[in-house]
Amino acid sequence: MITLIQAAILGFLQGITELFPISSLGHSVILPTLFGWNIDQSSPAFLGLLVATHLATAIVLFLFFIKDWIRVFRGFGRSIRDRKIGPDDIYAKLAWLLVAATIPAGIVGLLLEKPLRSLFASPLIAAAFLVFNGLILLTAERLRRHPNRAQTGRVSVDAVASGRPIPAGSANTQMSETERSDTTIAKLTWKQAFGIGVAQTAALLPGISRSGSTMVGGLLSGLNHETAARFSFLLATPIIGAAAALKLPGLFSPQMADQSGAFLVGALCSAVAAWLATKFLLRFFETRTLTPFAIYCIVAGTVFFVVLLAFP
Numbered sequence: 102m103i104t105l106i107q108a109a110i111l112g113f114l115q116g117i118t119e120l121f122p123i124s125s126l127g128h129s130v131i132l133p134t135l136f137g138w139n140i141d142q143s144s145p146a147f148l149g150l151l152v153a154t155h156l157a158t159a160i161v162l163f164l165f166f167i168k169d170w171i172r173v174f175r176g177f178g179r180s181i182r183d184r185k186i187g188p189d190d191i192y193a194k195l196a197w198l199l200v201a202a203t204i205p206a207g208i209v210g211l212l213l214e215k216p217l218r219s220l221f222a223s224p225l226i227a228a229a230f231l232v233f234n235g236l237i238l239l240t241a242e243r244l245r246r247h248p249n250r251a252q253t254g255r256v257s258v259d260a261v262a263s264g265r266p267i268p269a270g271s272a273n274t275q276m277s278e279t280e281r282s283d284t285t286i287a288k289l290t291w292k293q294a295f296g297i298g299v300a301q302t303a304a305l306l307p308g309i310s311r312s313g314s315t316m317v318g319g320l321l322s323g324l325n326h327e328t329a330a331r332f333s334f335l336l337a338t339p340i341i342g343a344a345a346a347l348k349l350p351g352l353f354s355p356q357m358a359d360q361s362g363a364f365l366v367g368a369l370c371s372a373v374a375a376w377l378a379t380k381f382l383l384r385f386f387e388t389r390t391l392t393p394f395a396i397y398c399i400v401a402g403t404v405f406f407v408v409l410l411a412f413p
Contacts, residue, residue, distance in 0.1 A: 103146050103363045107138060112367030115154040116161075116374025119341070120334065120382060122313025122394045123401075124234055130227040130307045131405050142222065145351065146360045152348045153364040154371035159342030161375040162334055169283065169335065173199065191287035195335075201291050202298035202315075202336050209302040210344060217305045228405035230308025235398030238313055238391040245320035282328045289332075293322040301336070308402070311337065316391065326386035334379060 103111075111129065118125035129151065133140050140147055163170060176192030186193045289297075297318035304311030312333045319329030351357065352364060 103140060103150055103360060105363055105366050107133075107140070108150060108363035108367035109370045111150060112154045112157070112370030113374045115151070115367075116158055116371035116376075117378050118310075119155070119158050119337075119371075120312055120375060120378040122234075122238060122310040122316060122391060123398055124227075124231060124304070124308050124310040124313070126304070127227040127231045127234070127308035127310075127402075130222055131224045131231075131409070134224040135405065135408065145354075145356060146363075148348070149352050149357050149360060150364055150367050152345050152352060153368040155341050156345035156349065157368035157372040158375040159338055159345060161372045162338045162379065163342070165376065165379050166335060166338070169279070170338075172283075173335075191284050194287040195283060198287065198289055198291070198294040199336060199339070201294040202301070202332075203339050205295065205298035206301045206304075206340050207343070210305060210340075214305055214344075222307050225406065225409050227307040228402050228409060230306050231398050231402030231405065232308075233402075234309050234313060235395040235400075235402060237309075237317060238395035238398065241317040241320050242391055242395070282331050285324065285328045286332050289322055289324075293318075297322065297332070297336070301340070310398075311340070313391070313394070320391075326390055327383065330382055330386045334383075 111133075114128055114132065115125050118128045130142065133142065172192040173196045176190055176194070177196035179190060180186050180193040180197065186197065297315055300314045300318035301311055303309045303314045312330075315333040315336055316326070316329045319332050320326070324332065352361075357364070
């Protein structure tokens, strides 16, 4: 049985660490052991709580970027109707970039999620991978390409809101930050988007961050930190949502009836934390880098590893 306090802590933890590039799965594996909680992490109750918190995070991300998703859906519809992506239709391009980046994680997740998690889901291994996650973030900061410049043009806010294609134009463009970010992301090639999706599959290992790996892929593809984070959050919505939805029926099984309160508390705490984390990180990455999170992962992972080794 998972108590309401434990559910609240784990929910808040998941909402923060899913979006911060510090691995939600790694922390979910490590911290209950450090806290001395008598929780079987392979039990239906614990897995059900993870499903509830992840679903809450996906819903929050969708609502946070609802304007973007409306434009993306309209762009996707235009591309299907016209059987092509217009040269200036950034939201049709963005829709298919998200599809391309989702494919690798979707395939690998369906085929290898259970074997990988059963093989590596120990607190000690998760702590080691957390250190490795920090090293990946540091390496990406050293290797990242110069960020692309947002394309400029005569774009009206009304045109973007209506979902119409955005034409290229002169340098005297009045564009919102959201429009500039989406225009920059739409410059990614199909190969780059697929590569970001491949990078995302590393998050199947506990201790490797999904948001961190996708941001690394974005930075190495020429995005800046803010646009890499934005693409990572957009990409997280279908991945996290689909993974949680596949396991959603288990939450309503008769065996889980006694844990429904814990699932609800965990989901609500995760939702609040995810909303605050998304808002904070988008502002943070306007001027900051992944380095603070890399240092945290290396230090925390090392401390966790030593403690777990000394007190098994």
